[in-house]
Amino acid sequence: MNPESPEERNGTPVGRRVFLGTLGLGALGVLTAPALQRGLESLAGKDPTGLSGLLPNGGGFRYYSVAASVPDKNATDYRLTIGGLVDHPRAYTLADLRALPQTRLVRDVQCVTGWRVPGTPFEGVRLADLLDAAGVRPTARALRFTCFDGTYTESLTLAQARRPDVLVALRMQDKDIGHDHGGPVRLYVAPMYFYKSAKWLSGITVTDRVRPGYWENLGYDVDAWVGRSNGRTDEPTG
Ligand SMILES: Nc1nc2c(c(=O)[nH]1)N[C@H]1C(S)=C(S)[C@@H](COP(=O)(O)O)O[C@H]1N2
Numbered sequence: 716m717n718p719e720s721p722e723e724r725n726g727t728p729v730g731r732r733v734f735l736g737t738l739g740l741g742a743l744g745v746l747t748a749p750a751l752q753r754g755l756e757s758l759a760g761k762d763p764t765g766l767s768g769l770l771p772n773g774g775g776f777r778y779y780s781v782a783a784s785v786p787d788k789n790a791t792d793y794r795l796t797i798g799g800l801v802d803h804p805r806a807y808t809l810a811d812l813r814a815l816p817q818t819r820l821v822r823d824v825q826c827v828t829g830w831r832v833p834g835t836p837f838e839g840v841r842l843a844d845l846l847d848a849a850g851v852r853p854t855a856r857a858l859r860f861t862c863f864d865g866t867y868t869e870s871l872t873l874a875q876a877r878r879p880d881v882l883v884a885l886r887m888q889d890k891d892i893g894h895d896h897g898g899p900v901r902l903y904v905a906p907m908y909f910y911k912s913a914k915w916l917s918g919i920t921v922t923d924r925v926r927p928g929y930w931e932n933l934g935y936d937v938d939a940w941v942g943r944s945n946g947r948t949d950e951p952t953g
């Protein structure tokens with residue numbers, strides 16, 4: 716069994732459905748890959764029926780979590796660790812991150828299931844700055860992101876991670892990021908589908924190769940450029 720599977724982690728009904736859905740649809744093998752992926756993702760949100768996709772939602776965000784419950788973290792107990800192939804591993808507190816230079820970006824957000832939110836401000840520390848401070852070793856090629864939901868993971872190549880439009884975000888819509896949107900800290904990868912923007916970010920491991928993340932193990936593209944991946948033709952977000 717896939718060790719990232721929520722079925723294995725907590726045996727929740729949502730996890731079970733995702734797992735069984737993967738087996739069932741994968742065995743059928745008749746659906747196109749994007750249709751399969753959209754089906755899987757609608758199971759993962761708080762919308763097992765996928766019917767909310769048919770309702771108007773005012774152009775807003777939808778809440779997604781592959782974990783059944785996620786603990787609250789705040790300025791007291793939040794930590795972001797950076798380790799792996801670096802010379803200076805460390806753990807940042809929220810105050811540490813707030814003390815670093817902040818970058819504000821305003822781009823569209825695009826989920827691979829189709830919904831898009833125009834002109835959303837995100838603000839935080841450039842991931843490139845954290846990598847520079849960590850001292851990335853010459854053998855490093857990629858990053859693995861882990862989350863304090865205990866389940867979700869993501870990946871970027873080192874070159875992607877060093878782009879100026881990739882943030883360790885502390886604010887979204889000009890507010891501190893709330894729990895539902897992945898606060899206090901989420902990743903924000905502006906030019907890619909929103910599944911790259913891991914919520915509840917707690918760990919960055921520098922690795923020698925790309926280790927596909929949660930949805931990528933279930934078929935999503937690892938290089939998730941908006942409009943140029945996952946069989947979709949959306950306008951770029953940037
Ligand atoms: N930890 C975690 N991060 C995640 C997800 C998730 O399930 N867990 N879902 C991803 C997907 S598919 C999307 S579209 C966005 C949704 O972000 P939102 O809940 O703030 O709208 O978060 C991404 N990051």
Ligand SMILES: [Mo]
Pocket residue numbers: 756779826827828909910
């Ligand atoms: Mo998504």
